[in-house]
Amino acid sequence: MSNLLTKDNIFEWTEHCEEAFVKLKNLFTSALVIQPPDWSLPFEIMCDANDYAVGVVLGQRIDKKPYVIYYASKTLNNAQMNYTTIEKELLIVVFACKTFRSYLVGSLVVVFSDHVALKDLLSKKDSKARLVRWILLLQEFDITIKDKKDTENIVADHLSRLTTVSRSDITPINDYFPDESSLSVSTMPWFANIINFLVSR
Numbered sequence: 001m002s003n004l005l006t007k008d009n010i011f012e013w014t015e016h017c018e019e020a021f022v023k024l025k026n027l028f029t030s031a032l033v034i035q036p037p038d039w040s041l042p043f044e045i046m047c048d049a050n051d052y053a054v055g056v057v058l059g060q061r062i063d064k065k066p067y068v069i070y071y072a073s074k075t076l077n078n079a080q081m082n083y084t085t086i087e088k089e090l091l092i093v094v095f096a097c098k099t100f101r102s103y104l105v106g107s108l109v110v111v112f113s114d115h116v117a118l119k120d121l122l123s124k125k126d127s128k129a130r131l132v133r134w135i136l137l138l139q140e141f142d143i144t145i146k147d148k149k150d151t152e153n154i155v156a157d158h159l160s161r162l163t164t165v166s167r168s169d170i171t172p173i174n175d176y177f178p179d180e181s182s183l184s185v186s187t188m189p190w191f192a193n194i195i196n197f198l199v200s201r
Contacts, residue, residue: 034068034069034070034071035060035067035068035069036069037060037069037103038060038062039107041060041061041062042060042061042107042108042109042110043058043059043060043069043100043103043104043107043108043109043110044058044059044060044061044066044109044110044111044112045057045058045059045093045096045097045100045109045110045111045112046059046112046148047089047092047093047096047111047112047113048092048113048114049085049088049089049091049092051076051081052075052076052081053073053074053075053076054073054074054076054088054091054092054095055071055072055073055092056071056072056073056092056095056096056099056100057070057071057072058070058071058072058096058100058103069103070099070100070103072095072096072099072100074095076088085115086115086131087128087130087131089113089115090131090134090135091134092113093111093113093134093138093143093145094134094137094138096111097109097137097138097141097143104141105140105141107142108142108144109141109142109143109144110143110144110145110146111143111144111145111146112146112147112148113145113146113147113148114147114148
C-alpha cells in the first residue's frame with residue numbers, strides 16, 4: 001500500500017492491497033491486548049515461579065472476562081535459585097507488588113498462585129526472618145490469595161520460563177520497597193562528631 005503513495009506511480013488497487021487494508025482496519029478497530037485500568041474494580045495478579053525465573057500478570061475482570069494491564073518477568077540469580085518453593089512463591093508476590101505498586105496501593109488485590117500453602121503463610125508468625133520481612137512489606141496492600149491451577153495460569157507460567165542468555169548479567173530481584181527505608185540514615189550526619197564530643201565531656 002505504501003507504494004501507492006510514491007510519486008509518478010500508477011494507482012492500482014490489487015487484491016494484495018485489499019488484504020492489507022482489511023488487516024489494518026481490523027487491527028485499528030479491534031480491542032487492545034493491554035487495557036488501561038478501571039480504578040473502581042479490584043486488581044488481579046497471576047503469579048508463577050519455577051527453578052530459574054518468575055512471571056506475573058496484572059489484570060482485571062470486566063463482565064467475568066479477564067483483561068491484561070501489565071506483564072512482567074524476571075530471571076532469578078544464583079542465590080534466589082536456592083530459595084525454597086515457599087520463598088520463591090512469596091518472592092514473586094513481593095516482586096509483583098513492588099512492580100505494580102502504583103496500581104495496587106489503596107485497591108483490593110487478588111493474587112492467584114498455584115502454591116496452596118501461600119494462603120496460610122500471611123497469617124503465620126513463626127516463619128523465617130526473610131519471609132516475615134516480606135509479609136510485613138505486604139501489609140500495606142489489601143491482598144487476598146487464591147489458588148489457581150497451572151492449566152488456568154498459562155500466561156504467567158510462560159513468562160516464568162523466559163530466561164536471559166547469560167547468567168552472569170542477572171541482577172537479583174529487588175525485594176526492598178521505597179518506603180521501607182525512607183526514614184533511615186545511611187551515612188553519619190555531619191554533626192555526629194560534635195554531638196559525640198559534647199556527650200563525652
